[in-house]
Amino acid sequence: MRSIDGDELEGGDGVEGRPALVAVEGRVYDVSASRMWADGKHMKAHAAGRDLTLELQAAPHGPEVLERVEQVGELAEPGAPARATQFPEPPALLARVLALHPHPVSVHFPIALCTTAALFVLLALIFGIPSLERAALYNLGLGVLAAPAAILTGLLSWRYNYGGVWTPIFRRKTALSVLLLLLAAVALTLRLALPESFGPEAPLHWVYAVLVLAHAPTVAAIGFLGGNITFPR
């Protein structure tokens, strides 16, 4: 079989009477006679004169179409074979854990607890009952304790279920998770620095209240993005 180098393949673009050559898995085919390759173009998307191994894997048809055209040579320097994106495989034990869907299970806790904390702070502001504010603090504390598990399982799910590919929705979800942790850290630090007789008379009372209230829309937005990734619309 004739050896064809990269320059010859590139020159086989099917334009101005030149032959239309395509390479697939190291083999070079002449598709000039195919009506599907008029002017060196296939479906207005694929150009001749190139290695189309990966494009063929993505095509709605299989490699059987190559049986209809003539192989005219082999690539002189085939290079590394083009491969579809590979997702990492988790270790066996982790795979069993991920099969239990730990992320959707664990996210319920910070979402519910942080939202409840915001609700109790709101009720404390309206009714001025100190025990409601204390209930908010306990819920917030538990929500913060639950957050690392949700974040860790989310990162593992992203890595193994979505190949760790960084896209806008994952960027937004990560940014909001960081914002949630910052809100919680500042709110808890502030609350612990405030006097026990916490109330509207304390100078930072309103700052604390706003910080806790901000948890509710933040976790709701994180949950919304998670739902967008997972559930059909």
Place this chain on the structure above:
Amino acid sequence: MAGEEVKRIEELIEVILRSIPKEREARNLYRQTAARAPNEMARLLFERLSEQEAVHEQKLRAVLELLRAEKREIESR
């Protein structure tokens, strides 16, 4: 302009990414159902469906690689 192109590609990447686990889930479900099928016809049907889902996943991963390569190329200009 390049930013808009990258954004358009990222949107496509996101659609592909969100589809791949669903294809895997469907493949696994059909495979498990085939193993428990009450008769030969049902077993063949679910095995065929499982194979089709595997092909879908493979094609989606190939498209994903092409899109990622296109994005890298635009970003390197």
